[in-house]
Structure formats: structure tokens, C-alpha cells
Amino acid sequence: EAQLVESGGGLVPPGGSLRVSCTASGFQFSSYAMNWVRQAPGKGLEWVSYISRRSSAKLYAESVKGRFTITRDDAENSVVLQMDSLRAEDTAVYYCARARGEYVLDFWGQGTLVTVSA
């Protein structure tokens, strides 16, 4: 059974850094592109970042470009979002999501909460 488990969320002060990870199991991780999507408390979904198979392409939302970096390790079946220069508006539940055919988010993890506050 496919599974995505996020970890690494927590409380960080404004301007700080945090690294959230997503570990996959139950499917051939290297065959899928991966995404991060976030949801601020009581708000809607916001796509954050994408990484293709073999890391050949990476995309970022304008709101995080230059501050967040997505990477993947196919040997470890994991995708990581490194978040720097964090702001209060980055507070959200961060979900990792598998992309079938590069685009369709067909399977999601349960999310990890990131809180940016002094």
C-alpha cells in the first residue's frame, strides 16, 4: 500500500530555516514526480514546489522562489523541502503529493505543521 509520511515540522522564528521531509513507501518512488502543497490555517490549498523524476526540472511558486529549495533522494525514497528566510505567512500544514504523469496529484501524505512565530 502506498504511503507518504511527512516529518520535520515545528515552530521556527521569522527569518529562520526549517527542513521538512517526505518518505515514500509501497510504490516505485523514482518513477514519480513529487510536489509540496501547503495550507495555511483555515485557508485553501497553495501549490509550493515540484520536482521531476531524476531531478531534471524544479518549479516553485512565486511566493517561495529564492527562499525554498526542493530536492529528492531516490535511494532513500524521500523528497525534502528546505525552507529559508521564513515568514509568518509561511505558517501552514505542508503536504507532499505524488504526481502521476508529472502533473496529477494522485496521492498525498497527511501533512506536517510549520509555524513561523517569535
Added chain:
Amino acid sequence: DIQMTQSPSSLSASVGDRVTITCRASQGVFNSLAWYQQKPGKAPKLLVYDGSRLESGVPSRFSGSGSGTDYSLTISSLQPEDFATYYCQQYYRSRTFGQGTKVEIK
């Protein structure tokens, strides 16, 4: 960036009602559109992709349609488990979600 506008933002309906949610893109997305369902405290679930293709395991009362800039998700007969928030998402150019439509019990 392509902006996605859903309407309505919320609606109240009864079990058995036919419900339609619309999504308008700021430019054509050529059927590169998906619909997701999210229940409180849970991760989103894929319902429809490529504008009208039903995801495996999703009940046939859900259907998607549209073209160009205008798309819709229809629930033919609302069931108790369908009360949730629904999001459209384009993947024609980068990825963008609509703001969501909350379907509540009347």
C-alpha cells in the same frame, strides 16, 4: 500566473440534490484541470483529472466537464459523505489551485 476562480465559495444542499461547482481560469488550460475533495483534518483526495476523467475508485455520481477556461464538477445526487471542500487545480502552466468551495448540509 494562471488564476483559478471557483464559484460559489460555499453552498448549502440536501442529501439527494444535484450540485455543480464551477472553476474559471484566467486563460485557457486545455483540459489540464483536476478536482480534489478535502474533508476537515484530512489530506485532499483526487476526484477528476484531465477535465473529465474520473479517478479510479471515485463514485460515478461525480463528473467533470468543460473546456477552454470554464470547467465544472457535478455531483448528481449528494450523499452524506460528500459534504466537504472541493478545489480545482490547473496544471497547464505551473500549478494553481482555486480558492475552494465548501459544500455544507442544508
